[in-house]
Amino acid sequence: xxxxxxxxxxxxxxxxxxxxxxxxxxxxxxxxxxxxxxxxxxxxxxxxxxxxxxxxxxxxxxxxxxxxxxxxxxxxxxxxxxxxxxxxxxxxxxxxxxxxxxxxxxxxxxxxxxxxxxxxxxxxxxxxxxxxxxxxxxxxxxxxxxxxxxxxxxxxxxxxxxxxxxxxxxxxxxxxxxxxxxxxxxxxxxxxxxxxxxxxxxxxxxxxxxxxxxxxxxxxxxxxxxxxxxxxxxxxxxxxxxxxxxxxxxxxxxxxxxxxxxxxxxxxxxxxxxxxxxxxxxxxxxxxxxxxxxxxxxxxxxxxxxxxxxxxxxxxxxxxxxxxxxxxxxxxxxxxxxxxxxxxxxxxxxxxxxxxxxxxxxxxxxxxxxxxxxxxxxxxxxxxxxxxxxxxxx
Numbered sequence: 001x002x003x004x005x006x007x008x009x010x011x012x013x014x015x016x017x018x019x020x021x022x023x024x025x026x027x028x029x030x031x032x033x034x035x036x037x038x039x040x041x042x043x044x045x046x047x048x049x050x051x052x053x054x055x056x057x058x059x060x061x062x063x064x065x066x067x068x069x070x071x072x073x074x075x076x077x078x079x080x081x082x083x084x085x086x087x088x089x090x091x092x093x094x095x096x097x098x099x100x101x102x103x104x105x106x107x108x109x110x111x112x113x114x115x116x117x118x119x120x121x122x123x124x125x126x127x128x129x130x131x132x133x134x135x136x137x138x139x140x141x142x143x144x145x146x147x148x149x150x151x152x153x154x155x156x157x158x159x160x161x162x163x164x165x166x167x168x169x170x171x172x173x174x175x176x177x178x179x180x181x182x183x184x185x186x187x188x189x190x191x192x193x194x195x196x197x198x199x200x201x202x203x204x205x206x207x208x209x210x211x212x213x214x215x216x217x218x219x220x221x222x223x224x225x226x227x228x229x230x231x232x233x234x235x236x237x238x239x240x241x242x243x244x245x246x247x248x249x250x251x252x253x254x255x256x257x258x259x260x261x262x263x264x265x266x267x268x269x270x271x272x273x274x275x276x277x278x279x280x281x282x283x284x285x286x287x288x289x290x291x292x293x294x295x296x297x298x299x300x301x302x303x304x305x306x307x308x309x310x311x312x313x314x315x316x317x318x319x320x321x322x323x324x325x326x327x328x329x330x331x332x333x334x335x336x337x338x339x340x341x342x343x344x345x346x347x348x349x350x351x352x353x354x355x356x357x358x359x360x361x362x363x364x365x366x367x368x369x370x371x372x373x374x375x376x377x378x379x380x381x382x383x384x385x386x387x388x389x390x391x392x393x394x
């Protein structure tokens with residue numbers, strides 16, 4: 001591939017799509033802290049869920065894969081103004097920084113537990129460790145990277161056959177592909193929610209896909225992206241219908257057409273299966289084409305969140321949990337009840353307590369709207385302080 005021009009222009013469709021998934025992401029986290037059934041009921045169980053609850057959870061499936069995919073795309077686009085050594089060092093150091101933030105900051109924001117009795121590694125860890133690997137892999141020829149990406153995405157579900165019937169795996173394998181819990185002693189536990197192998201495949205997919213931004217422009221890019229997204233969706237529907245490969249969850253005929261659709265769309269996220277990746281990235285790539293020239297006040301508003309995603313991500317967790325804590329006290333609980341870690345792995349949350357979905361949606365709207373002024377300020381601050389390299393880590 002030829003070397004792209006060393007420019008630093010942002011791609012508006014990336015900021016818009018990333019901003020949209022950041023806003024939607026807050027809905028699922030608001031549900032975690034405010035919905036009455038968040039800790040006692042599977043919102044995707046076709047037999048017990050409702051349309052509103054299923055949709056509220058399912059629509060947020062798009063957030064993590066799109067976030068990781070676009071992180072890969074952004075890494076490739078940084079080669080426009082970074083040399084290969086600079087890009088490699090940046091990816092490795094930022095990846096390690098994200099892992100540190102996941103372990104110490106995000107875990108505290110989620111639990112409010114200064115003792116860190118539960119340590120969960122989730123999407124920020126997945127992005128961080130994938131960036132570390134990408135920092136080394138980016139030295140490889142582009143075609144080799146593309147092959148590695150396709151092998152991971154299309155082949156990692158073969159590991160499901162190895163995992164069948166096994167109840168326990170080593171920590172390394174759990175981090176690689178099969179999430180589970182591990183005792184750390186002293187009443188502490190490690191929860192692996194995001195095994196990194198398939199997420200690395202998603203990041204590599206975003207990295208390789210971004211090459212098209214330099215090769216295509218205007219209507220050609222728009223049509224190519226939209227067609228590519230539709231082809232991925234068609235592939236998803238045919239492979240999902242076959243029930244042969246690509247997901248650990250088989251779909252089946254349920255008691256109604258709606259519940260059968262629920263079963264069909266209920267693909268595995270932990271770790272993200274081939275079908276889950278296709279179901280989410282197909283529409284995402286389509287929207288990158290559709291919104292290639294998107295303009296207007298709404299697009300500008302949403303894009304602000306997409307230009308400061310990590311800043312917004314950290315703030316929204318603290319805000320949601322703080323609001324949940326206030327609601328906990330308003331329901332008549334006291335401080336000692338809120339920090340009883342033996343009963344409540346997350347402080348100020350009681351499984352089975354909470355609110356209806358309409359309250360969840362009201363709090364969600366309050367959260368992302370109230371964070372907009374801070375995000376807009378930080379967006380302007382970053383633009384006016386490009387010389388501050390530390391800002392690129394936030």
